[in-house]
Amino acid sequence: MKELGVESFAASTDSRFVHKIWQAEELSKMVPGGVPFPMIADASGLIGQAYGVFEPAAGVDIRGRFIIDPDFNIRAMEVLTPEVGRSVNELIRQIKAFQHVRATGEVMPAGWTPGKPTLKPGPDLAGNVWKEWKPEMAF
């Protein structure tokens, strides 16, 4: 993430004390040095509420992930119920795509990965996307 210039943060309703012990007891055994980014303590659930992911029945923040651009606009969110983990590859793909858009103004069709064709939006492209892009290119 750092290579892409991204600041990462994790947040749960656990206190900072629990974060400290989880890092020491488990995360540092899974990954050398543990997780290298700040672990936010959202004990009241207020941050989760502001992001629409706090589940009051369980008192936890569910699995929401937000990409925020340098202008502080949310570009993407993905929210899952807790049983299924996220795709890191999809996160990286989305970040690269949004960074590319911001740098070039080109847009990324479905299934874009670095190296695949992009589209240059404009009035001439309307009705002519079929000339530039085929559905097979999404896979």
Added chain:
Amino acid sequence: MTVARVGHQAPDFEANVYYNGGFQTMKLSDYKGKWIVLCFYPGDFTFV
């Protein structure tokens, strides 16, 4: 209460964090100007 919407400004907040072996506070807006990924998850010591 702002609720986060894609295409809109991210809700700012101040929080206690555990980072780099210590406790700190942070504001999300301190990181304006950078790309940010904010990941919520249900709990430490849980399975997934």
